[in-house]
Amino acid sequence: MKQFIFFFIFCFSIVSLAQVSAAKYEKYPVFKECENSEVDAIENCFKNTLQQFIFQNFEVPDIVFSENYKGNVNVLFEVTKEGKFKVLYVDGIYDELKTEARRVFESLPQVGPATYNGTPAYVQFTLPISIPLVAPGESILQTTEIAIKNEREALVYEYEEIKNLPYNNEEYRSNINIPLSHHNYSLFDAAMNRVGLNNHTAQKPYIYSEVNKYYDFEAANKEILKNKTSWFGRKLWNEHLVTIKGKDYWLTLDAGVDLQAGKDIDADIDTYNNTRLVYTQGSLGSQLSFFGVIYESQGRFADYFNKYAESIKPDGGNPAIIPGRGIAKGFRSDSYDYPIATGHISYTPSKYFNIQLGHGKTFLGDGYRSLLTSDNASSYPFFKINTTFWKLKYTNTWMSLRDVRPEVTEDGSFRTKYMANHYLSYNITKRLNIGLFESVIWQNDNGRGFDVNYLNPIIFYRAIEFSTGSRGGNALVGISGKYKVNDRINAYGQLIIDEFSSSDVFGGKGSYKNKTGYQLGLKYYDAFGLKNLYLQTEYNRVRPYTYSHNTIVLNYGHNNQSMAHTLGANFSEFIAIARYQKGRIYGDAKFIVAKRGFEFNTPEDSSFYGSSIYGNEDDRISTDGNDVAQGNTTDFFHAEVQAGYVINPTTNLKIYGSFIFRNFDPKVDTETVFKSQTSWVNFGIRTDLFNWYYDF
Numbered sequence: 001m002k003q004f005i006f007f008f009i010f011c012f013s014i015v016s017l018a019q020v021s022a023a024k025y026e027k028y029p030v031f032k033e034c035e036n037s038e039v040d041a042i043e044n045c046f047k048n049t050l051q052q053f054i055f056q057n058f059e060v061p062d063i064v065f066s067e068n069y070k071g072n073v074n075v076l077f078e079v080t081k082e083g084k085f086k087v088l089y090v091d092g093i094y095d096e097l098k099t100e101a102r103r104v105f106e107s108l109p110q111v112g113p114a115t116y117n118g119t120p121a122y123v124q125f126t127l128p129i130s131i132p133l134v135a136p137g138e139s140i141l142q143t144t145e146i147a148i149k150n151e152r153e154a155l156v157y158e159y160e161e162i163k164n165l166p167y168n169n170e171e172y173r174s175n176i177n178i179p180l181s182h183h184n185y186s187l188f189d190a191a192m193n194r195v196g197l198n199n200h201t202a203q204k205p206y207i208y209s210e211v212n213k214y215y216d217f218e219a220a221n222k223e224i225l226k227n228k229t230s231w232f233g234r235k236l237w238n239e240h241l242v243t244i245k246g247k248d249y250w251l252t253l254d255a256g257v258d259l260q261a262g263k264d265i266d267a268d269i270d271t272y273n274n275t276r277l278v279y280t281q282g283s284l285g286s287q288l289s290f291f292g293v294i295y296e297s298q299g300r301f302a303d304y305f306n307k308y309a310e311s312i313k314p315d316g317g318n319p320a321i322i323p324g325r326g327i328a329k330g331f332r333s334d335s336y337d338y339p340i341a342t343g344h345i346s347y348t349p350s351k352y353f354n355i356q357l358g359h360g361k362t363f364l365g366d367g368y369r370s371l372l373t374s375d376n377a378s379s380y381p382f383f384k385i386n387t388t389f390w391k392l393k394y395t396n397t398w399m400s401l402r403d404v405r406p407e408v409t410e411d412g413s414f415r416t417k418y419m420a421n422h423y424l425s426y427n428i429t430k431r432l433n434i435g436l437f438e439s440v441i442w443q444n445d446n447g448r449g450f451d452v453n454y455l456n457p458i459i460f461y462r463a464i465e466f467s468t469g470s471r472g473g474n475a476l477v478g479i480s481g482k483y484k485v486n487d488r489i490n491a492y493g494q495l496i497i498d499e500f501s502s503s504d505v506f507g508g509k510g511s512y513k514n515k516t517g518y519q520l521g522l523k524y525y526d527a528f529g530l531k532n533l534y535l536q537t538e539y540n541r542v543r544p545y546t547y548s549h550n551t552i553v554l555n556y557g558h559n560n561q562s563m564a565h566t567l568g569a570n571f572s573e574f575i576a577i578a579r580y581q582k583g584r585i586y587g588d589a590k591f592i593v594a595k596r597g598f599e600f601n602t603p604e605d606s607s608f609y610g611s612s613i614y615g616n617e618d619d620r621i622s623t624d625g626n627d628v629a630q631g632n633t634t635d636f637f638h639a640e641v642q643a644g645y646v647i648n649p650t651t652n653l654k655i656y657g658s659f660i661f662r663n664f665d666p667k668v669d670t671e672t673v674f675k676s677q678t679s680w681v682n683f684g685i686r687t688d689l690f691n692w693y694y695d696f
Contacts, residue, residue, distance in 0.1 A: 029079045029123060030112035050108075051136040054129060057104050061096035064131060072128040073097045077105055081120035083113040088124070101129065167243035169650075170250045172217040175289040175346040175354060176281050177205040179689040180363060180375050183588055184652065186534045186579045188215035190525035194487045200393035200425040202435050202480055203386065204363040207346065207354060221649050224583050239650055244282075251282030254651050256687030258297070262658075265679040267303035272335075274298045277687060292343030293689060297325070300335040302680040304662060305694065309336070311672065312560035314404035316412065321560055324693055326378045327404070342379045354386040361690075362397055364423050364437065365480055366492040367521045367538050368575055369565050372437050372478050373397075373421060375691055377561035385457065391427040396420075396457040400450075401441075401558040405614065408553055417443045417553050419563070420454040431485075437478035437496075443553040474554035475500075476547075488526055494519040496564070498546045498556075509624040512610070512617060517542030517569070534579040544570040544597065544610020544626050550617040557613050566696050570597040570611040572628050584646040586654075592695050594636040597629040598666065598673045632673050634666040638695045652688040657681075660694055 027042050034045035073092040080086055085108045090098040113120040178185070185204075191214045192201050199214065208217070226237040235241055242253040258275035279293035299322070300306065309320035309328070320328045320336050328336035344358025360382065361375040380399050387394040403415040421439035428434060442451055477500075482492040497505070498515035505514050521538035546569040547556035562568050573594035580587050598611045608619040609631030621630070644656025662678040669675055680694075 027115055029083060029114045032109065032111070035112070048136060050127070053108060054104060054127075055133055055136055057107060058129065058133060059100060060131060060133065061094065061100060063094060063096055069093065069131060071131055073101050073131060075101050075105065075127045075129065077125055077127065079111065079113060079123045079125070081113050081122060083111045083120075085111075097131065163246070164243075165245040165247070167240070167245050167250065167252070169218045169221075170245070170283065171252065171281060172208050172212045174281075174283050175207050175209055175287070175348045176283075176291050177207055177344060177346065177356070177360075178211065179652070180205050180361065180691055181652070181688050182368065182691055183579055183581075183586065184688060187220070187532075187581065188217075189523070189534065190488070191215035193484060193490050193523070193525070195484045196430045198391060198427055198430075200388070200427070200433070201482070202365050202425055202433075203393060203395045203423060224646070224649060237648055239648075241651075248286070249282065249284050251280060253280045254278070254687075256293075256651065256653065256689070258295075258684070258686040260299070260682055260684035260686070262680060262682030262684075264302040265681065266677050269300070269303055269306075271301050271680070271682065272299060273301070273684070275686075277689075279687075279689065287348050289346045289348075290343070291346075293341070295340040297339065298331045298335055298337045302660070302678050302694075304664065304676055304678050308696065314414070314560065315406040315409040316404075321378070321404075323561060323696070324376060324378065324691070326559070340379065352387060352389050354388075356382070356384040356386075358382060358384075364395075364421075364435075365494055365519070366482050366490075366523075367494070367519055367540075368536065368577060369519065369538065369540050369573075371494045371496040371517045371519050371540065371542065371564050372423070372480065373439070374562075374564055374566070376566045376693060377557070377563050378559040380558055393425040394457075395423045395425075397423075398450075398454070399558075401563075403553050403555075403557070404559055415443070415553055417441055418450055418454070422457065431483055433482045435480040437480065438475065439477075439556075440473045440475045441549075441554050441556065442473040443551070474498075474549045474551070474556070476556065488524060490523050492519075492521045492523070496542075496546065510622075510626045511624050512545050512620050512622070512626050514543055514626070515546040515548075515569075517546050517565070530580075532581050534577075536575075536577040536579075538575040538577075539573070540565060540575075541572040541628060542567075542569045543628055544630055545615075545617055545620065546570075546610075547613040548610070548615050548617055552616060555613045560614070562613050566693055567594065567596060568611060568613050570609065570629060570631065571595065581646075584649070585644075586646065587643040588641070590638075590640045590695070592636070592638040594638075595629045596634045596636050597631040598634060600632050600668065600670055601672055602670055632666050632668050632670065634664065634673065636665075637661075637663040640694065647685075653685070654688055655685045657683045 027039055028046045030042055031046060031049045033049050034042055037045045071093065073090065075087060076089040078086045078088055085105050087102050087105045090101050092098045092101065114123040115121060188211055192199060192211065197214065199210065228234045228237050240252040240254050244251045256277040256279060258273055260273040262271040263269065264271055275295055275297040277293055277295045281291040283289040309322055312321045313319055314321060314327055318327050319330050322328050322336060322338045326338050326340050328338035331337035342360045344356050344360055347355045360379050362373055362382065363375045364370055364372040380401055382397055382399045384395065384397045399419040401417050401419055403417060408415040419439060419441045421437065424436045426434055440454060476496060476498045478494060478496040480494045482490055484490045496517045499513040501513045504511035505516060519538065519540045521536065524535040527533040527535045542565060547562065547564060548569065549555050556563050567573065571594055573592060576591045578589045597609055599609050607621040608615040609621050610626065611631060639661045640658065642656055642658040644654045647653040647655055660678065660680040664676045666673045666675060
């Protein structure tokens with residue numbers, strides 16, 4: 001029976017040999033002694049070296065001599081893709097001969113594997129060992145190479161063949177979005193803004209691979225790497241918690257926190273935030289990447305923050321919306337519980353295109369604020385296409401937004417609306433860039449749903465707005481620009497236009513239809529010769545009624561928050577920012593001076609002065625004579641300083657302390673707008689994956 005089994009295997013090997021000839025191999029397995037051989041000579045060298053090894057190391061058992069046995073021990077073996085010898089079957093009359101044959105093959109050194117189509121391949125051979133032993137001469141090795149093993153047979157090895165390879169910071173070369181963080185982005189902003197580069201810096205978040213071309217993330221992290229050898233030390237200070245990597249895939253898994261404890265001194269409120277999070281990221285092949293994070297959070301904040309969160313609460317009974325985060329339910333008697341999940345998949349079919357589907361935020365511009373689209377509001381579902389070629393980068397984004405106010409909900413369901421925008425970035429020279437922006441918001445009326453008219457990525461939305469009805473959509477256009485004075489200084493700006501009426505915009509009458517805003521800013525890298533000192537100044541001015549609409553749903557908002565500037569409209573604002581990091585120690589300082597106009601919202605004066613983007617233009621105070629900060633004019637000052645230490649640069653885990661001073665001084669105290677002063681001290685440890693905005 002054993003002879004029959006061996007005969008069957010041997011015949012199968014011969015059949016396989018007929019199917020895949022040795023000529024199709026790029027090369028045979030390679031012993032060390034054969035590494036310098038010509039390709040055509042590797043086959044004979046392999047066979048001769050193997051026979052010589054067998055002859056020198058095979059010890060014929062005594063029983064064979066005593067019984068004067070003559071014959072063969074037939075060995076079916078395999079050279080794996082790793083170059084290891086694996087005995088599959090031994091046929092011999094004596095168990096002692098079979099045991100010795102296995103011992104000798106197990107002692108063979110690892111060799112270079114055979115290759116087929118440029119990749120390592122399994123190869124099988126049969127070798128009859130003559131007893132008594134015969135000195136090597138003419139090759140008696142019978143090859144039965146199998147480049148691609150029988151799939152069913154190979155399945156028994158597939159679990160063992162799963163190897164976890166060393167992780168080599170693959171995320172830095174991936175197509176994953178870099179989490180939006182003003183401080184973290186400032187670390188590579190200088191590298192992205194050198195004169196002569198043909199990149200585009202307004203469309204955010206960036207993906208790692210496009211930034212890694214100009215800024216070496218891995219080298220930057222190595223500079224601050226801690227010399228830790230224990231598993232706990234490496235994971236705490238330098239590495240991801242879990243890494244999984246195969247030949248063409250990788251994945252990381254991390255736990256994170258955003259734990260804060262502080263006090264609003266003026267209001268005598270103990271503040272806290274307790275966020276636990278888990279996030280994962282990875283790539284399947286070189287084209288498909290993914291990122292996802294789940295937050296479970298409870299918190300209580302400074303008095304002004306809590307009151308604002310409650311003032312934008314949704315319909316349905318929940319007490320608040322945490323700005324920038326999401327809808328919150330009550331927790332205990334004075335806190336909020338706000339779970340959140342965000343993430344995206346990113347597909348790059350070629351060097352020209354990147355396609356994303358996710359739940360998150362976008363940001364357009366080079367400033368701290370954006371008048372076009374910012375990360376101020378809560379996350380939302382989006383679909384995005386980035387197209388990059390020549391001197392252009394063209395971004396198309398489609399978003400699903402919600403209006404959660406009581407006046408628009410129906411049967412307990414929030415009102416759905418949609419937004420689509422284009423942003424075309426063009427490098428005119430090696431110093432000058434301009435960006436053209438247009439956006440449209442439309443609602444799900446008359447069973448309209450997602451209007452396929454807005455899927456066309458290269459037409460003007462204004463034309464579609466007219467074709468779908470004068471109140472069928474709300475279109476905005478804008479322009480941005482950036483000029484690199486040198487490698488250390490650049491100037492930037494934006495202009496937003498929310499009403500297409502040149503006579504009203506340029507007429508000088510203060511028309512409510514003059515719904516415009518502009519931004520001017522300046523950045524200074526390595527300021528005054530101090531490496532890593534980043535300075536920024538910015539001025540924003542937005543006229544009243546900008547971003548609002550006379551159709552109740554078609555404002556530029558989501559979840560009762562502005563999709564553009566944090567302050568909404570009807571304001572002027574000056575910002576000064578300083579950021580610095582040396583090693584793992586960092587510090588940020590921000591100062592904001594603004595003049596804002598609010599509605600009075602009193603029985604005596606319920607007119608709309610153009611501050612809230614959710615106001616109705618039909619309730620405006622005046623058709624003409626409107627000016628910035630009209631209404632309940634308020635002086636606003638916000639100062640914020642933060643210092644901290646980066647515990648783990650790979651996961652952006654930081655420990656910090658911060659202090660916020662805020663002064664809010666309206667002309668008239670009303671129920672909703674009244675004088676207040678805040679001194680808020682805060683200490684925390686957080687995984688920095690998004691921007692907190694406290695400056696409103």
